Each structure stands twice: as structure tokens, then as C-alpha cells.
Amino acid sequence: MSWGMAGPFHSLQFLSMQNQRIVSIDIFRALTMFMMIFVNDFWTLYDIPEWLGHAKADEDRMGLSDWVFPGFLFIVGLSIPFAIQARRNKGASGLQIFRHIVKRSFALVAMGFFMVNLENINVEMLPVSKFVWQLLMAFSIVLIWNIYPDKKAFKRIPERGLQLAGILILVFLGIIYKGGTPEDPEWLRPHWWGILGIIGWAYFLCATIFLILGKKIVPFILVVLVFQLMNAMEFGAVAGARLPFILVVSASNHATVASGILVTLLYMKYGKRNQIGSFVGLLAGFGAISVLYALITRPEWGISKIRATPSWTSICIGISTASFMVLYGVSDLLNKTSWANFIKPAGRSTLTCYLVPYFYYPVIALAGVSLPDELKTGAIGIVKSLAFAYLMIYITGVMERLNIRLKV
Numbered sequence: 001m002s003w004g005m006a007g008p009f010h011s012l013q014f015l016s017m018q019n020q021r022i023v024s025i026d027i028f029r030a031l032t033m034f035m036m037i038f039v040n041d042f043w044t045l046y047d048i049p050e051w052l053g054h055a056k057a058d059e060d061r062m063g064l065s066d067w068v069f070p071g072f073l074f075i076v077g078l079s080i081p082f083a084i085q086a087r088r089n090k091g092a093s094g095l096q097i098f099r100h101i102v103k104r105s106f107a108l109v110a111m112g113f114f115m116v117n118l119e120n121i122n123v124e125m126l127p128v129s130k131f132v133w134q135l136l137m138a139f140s141i142v143l144i145w146n147i148y149p150d151k152k153a154f155k156r157i158p159e160r161g162l163q164l165a166g167i168l169i170l171v172f173l174g175i176i177y178k179g180g181t182p183e184d185p186e187w188l189r190p191h192w193w194g195i196l197g198i199i200g201w202a203y204f205l206c207a208t209i210f211l212i213l214g215k216k217i218v219p220f221i222l223v224v225l226v227f228q229l230m231n232a233m234e235f236g237a238v239a240g241a242r243l244p245f246i247l248v249v250s251a252s253n254h255a256t257v258a259s260g261i262l263v264t265l266l267y268m269k270y271g272k273r274n275q276i277g278s279f280v281g282l283l284a285g286f287g288a289i290s291v292l293y294a295l296i297t298r299p300e301w302g303i304s305k306i307r308a309t310p311s312w313t314s315i316c317i318g319i320s321t322a323s324f325m326v327l328y329g330v331s332d333l334l335n336k337t338s339w340a341n342f343i344k345p346a347g348r349s350t351l352t353c354y355l356v357p358y359f360y361y362p363v364i365a366l367a368g369v370s371l372p373d374e375l376k377t378g379a380i381g382i383v384k385s386l387a388f389a390y391l392m393i394y395i396t397g398v399m400e401r402l403n404i405r406l407k408v
Contacts, residue, residue: 022267024327025078027340030347031327032071037357038389039065045381046373052382060302062312069195069305070256070316071323076199077260078324080207081215081268097211105204107408111141112197114170115358117177117188125178125185131362133173138358140169145351145406193249196354202253210261217265224262227255228293231310235301252308259317262286263324276333280325287321290314342390345397351406353396360392 042053042065054065087097114137123130143166148159180186193201213219230251236242247254263283270279294303294315301309330336346353364370375384399405 022078022264022271022328022332023337024324024331025075026347027331027337027343028078028324028327029072029075029350030340030343032068032075033346033350033353034343034389034393035064035068036072037353037392038385039068040357041385041388044376045385046377048378048382054305055303057304057306059304060298062303062305062315066305066312067316067319069198070253070313071320073199073202073253073256074260074263074317074320074324076203077206077257077262078264080203080210080257080261081264084207084211094211098208101204101207101211104408105200105207107145108196108200108203109193112194112200113188113190114141114173115196116191116194117179120179120186120191122178122180122185125182127176127178129366131365133176134358134362136169137173138355140166140173141355142166142404142406143169145408147403147405147407149403198249198253201248202257205247205254206257206261209258215265215268217262217269220258220262220265224255224258227251227258228310228314231255231308231313232297232301235309250308252310252313255313256317256320259286259290259321263321280329283321283325283328287318287325290318290321294318343393345400346393349396349400349405351408352399352404353393355406356392356395356399360395 039052042048051063052065053063055061055063084097087100092100118130118134118137121130121133126133143162146162148162174188177188178185179188190197209223210220213223228251230247233242234246234250234252263286266282266286267279270276270282291314294311294313297314298311301311303309303312303315305312331340371384374380
């Protein structure tokens with residue numbers, strides 16, 4: 001498979017509407033990955049505009065960076081119905097599909113778990129360099145989750161052997177890991193689940209719910225509303241009642257993925273019956289309602305990504321719906337897709353693309369390479385980060401040609 005509706009990080013190629021594909025989902029995924037790498041590089045910059053970065057927890061606002069991750073969660077939801085339908089078409093049973101959902105979710109949570117602990121590592125207590133630990137972690141992920149080609153050169157080293165080697169490296173990294181302080185040392189633990197971990201948990205629950213409900217629009221509208229309600233209850237904002245339990249991660253994430261699923265269900269009902277006007281009208285209505293809900297409730301909760309407020313959740317869903325609607329019009333209705341060719345590798349090998357910076361940063365640090373501050377400040381710095389994001393996508397394309405492409 002290629003350019004991605006098979007799962008949260010696996011994609012399918014640009015195809016025409018004649019092949020019953022929504023090309024805009026593929027492009028949306030690639031663009032969002034480009035933006036994710038771009039904003040994740042801001043830590044290397046100085047003096048960038050507030051509207052580009054993350055807002056602080058106590059601020060009632062959001063920057064571009066505060067939308068990118070929920071945008072990707074929305075795309076995960078867009079992909080789920082196609083992925084499960086494809087497996088059903090191949091004869092997979094519900095139990096087999098559920099096992100596949102569990103396998104993918106576990107992979108994402110495991111990767112996110114190690115990446116989060118990288119952020120909390122104590123370099124003074126670690127027996128190796130932090131950069132070496134990071135490189136080994138990224139290398140082990142490649143060994144475990146790479147799609148190995150069926151070629152004679154690779155048959156000398158069985159795929160299972162390479163995967164086992166990757167697992168052993170992760171075990172070794174876990175054994176030598178040191179966090180916390182010398183007075184209060186810590187081992188590996190979920191400080192938070194990280195980008196991949198959050199995707200894994202939200203994908204697991206929402207994909208399982210879709211597996212049970214199927215393509216029923218009204219029940220899934222209720223699912224979205226329930227997650228929105230649960231998100232509000234996390235703040236005690238519903239008759240003073242607080243949510244008595246948590247879904248591992250905030251219901252905000254589940255609401256965003258479920259909203260993406262709902263949009264695809266609308267397409268499956270209206271988009272394939274030459275009712276494009278109805279489909280676009282429903283998208284516009286859903287996006288407008290989401291933004292309106294965010295604006296009405298903003299005085300109560302404020303807009304904050306760090307606190308995952310319901311207002312932030314809803315406005316991100318509205319922005320994602322509007323963005324998808326525009327891309328759908330350009331890419332699927334007008335068949336204009338060549339402009340996105342430069343980001344294709346980010347859609348074909350999305351997980352690989354996300355992992356590339358985990359190799360790049362430590363290699364640069366170990367090599368002692370550093371750009372002058374003039375190239376990391378203001379507008380010039382922003383251009384540098386844009387170029388960096390493109391470089392990561394280009395490297396992803398090179399890795400594809402070397403048969404390095406991750407799949408979960």
C-alpha cells in the first residue's frame with residue numbers, strides 16, 4: 001500500500017476520483033506533517049511572532065502551532081472508515097480487525113512512551129550521551145516497524161531477527177535509562193504520552209467504536225457530542241459535575257478523531273452519490289457549528305491547547321473541517337494536485353517522516369554543527385525552519401528509495 005488511508009500513519013497514492021479516493025485526505029496529511037515538522041523546529045529559533053508559536057497555559061489564545069496536532073488527529077479520524085472498510089473488503093473478520101487496531105495502537109503508544117522519556121532524561125546520570133540514546137531509540141524503531149522488501153538481499157537476515165534486535169535495543173535503553181535527580185531518580189514512566197502516544201490512545205478508542213457502530217451517521221454524531229460533553233466535564237463545567245474517570249488522555253483528543261470519522265461518513269453517504277453540494281454544505285455547517293460552540297463557550301473555559309479546553313477542541317475541529325473542505329474542492333473537485341508533489345513523501349511515509357528529525361538533531365549535535373544566530377532569528381529563522389521541514393521530507397523520500405519505510 002502507499003499514500004495512506006490504511007491507518008494513522010500509513011497512506012495511499014494520489015489517485016483520481018474515478019478510483020473512489022479522496023485525494024484531499026492524502027494531501028491534508030502531507031501538509032499537516034510538513035507543518036508539524038516546521039513548528040517542532042521552533043525550539044531552535046529566537047524572536048518568532050506569537051501567532052506562530054504555542055500559547056502559554058494561562059493565555060486565552062492559540063497560535064498556528066496549537067492547531068497542527070489536532071489537525072493531524074482529525075486526519076486520523078478521516079482515515080479510519082476507509083481503513084476498516086478496506087480490511088472488510090479483503091475478508092477480515094471483526095475480531096481480526098480489532099486485533100489489528102490493538103497492534104497499531106500499542107506500537108504508537110510504545111514509541112510515544114520512549115520519546116516522552118527522552119524529554120525527561122537526566123544527562124548527568126545517563127551512562128551514555130543523550131544523543132546516542134536518542135539515535136539508538138530511533139534506530140530501534142526503524143528495525144521493529146520497517147516494511148522490509150521481499151528481496152534476496154534481505155532474506156539473509158530474517159525480518160524477525162531485525163525486529164528482535166530492535167526490541168533488544170529498546171530493552172537495553174530502558175535498563176540504562178536515568179531520569180529525575182540524583183536525590184530522587186526516576187525510571188521510564190508516562191510523564192505524558194507524547195504525540196504518538198496520544199494518537200495511539202485516541203485511534204484505539206475511536207476505531208473500536210467505529211468497528212462496532214459501522215457507517216451509521218446519527219450514532220456517530222452522538223459519539224462526537226458525548227466526547228465533547230466529557231471534555232467539558234473534565235473542567236467541571238456541566239452542572240458543576242466533573243468527569244469521574246479519564247480515557248487515558250483527554251476526551252478532547254477523542255472528540256477530534258471522532259469528528260474526522262464523522263466527516264468521512266458524510267462523504268460515504270453523500271460524496272459518492274453525486275450529491276457534492278449536500279456534502280460540502282454539511283461540511284460547512286459542521287465547521288460553523290464547531291467554531292460557534294467554541295466562541296460561545298470561550299468566556300467559560302478560554303482557548304488553551306495545554307489545558308485541552310473544550311473551546312480549543314471545537315475551534316480546531318472547525319479549522320480542520322474548513323481546511324479539508326478547501327482541499328477537497330481544489331484537489332478532488334477541480335483535480336488540482338500537482339502543486340502538492342513536493343510533499344508526497346510526507347504522505348506516503350508519514351511515520352518515517354516524523355522520525356527523521358530524531359536522527360537529524362542528535363547527529364548535528366554530535367558533529368558539533370551549529371548555525372549562527374543570524375540564521376535562527378526572526379523572519380530568517382522562520383525561513384530556515386521551513387527549509388528544514390522540506391529537508392526532512394526530502395530525506396524521507398531518499399529513505400523510501402533505500403527501502404526504509406515505517407508502518408504500524
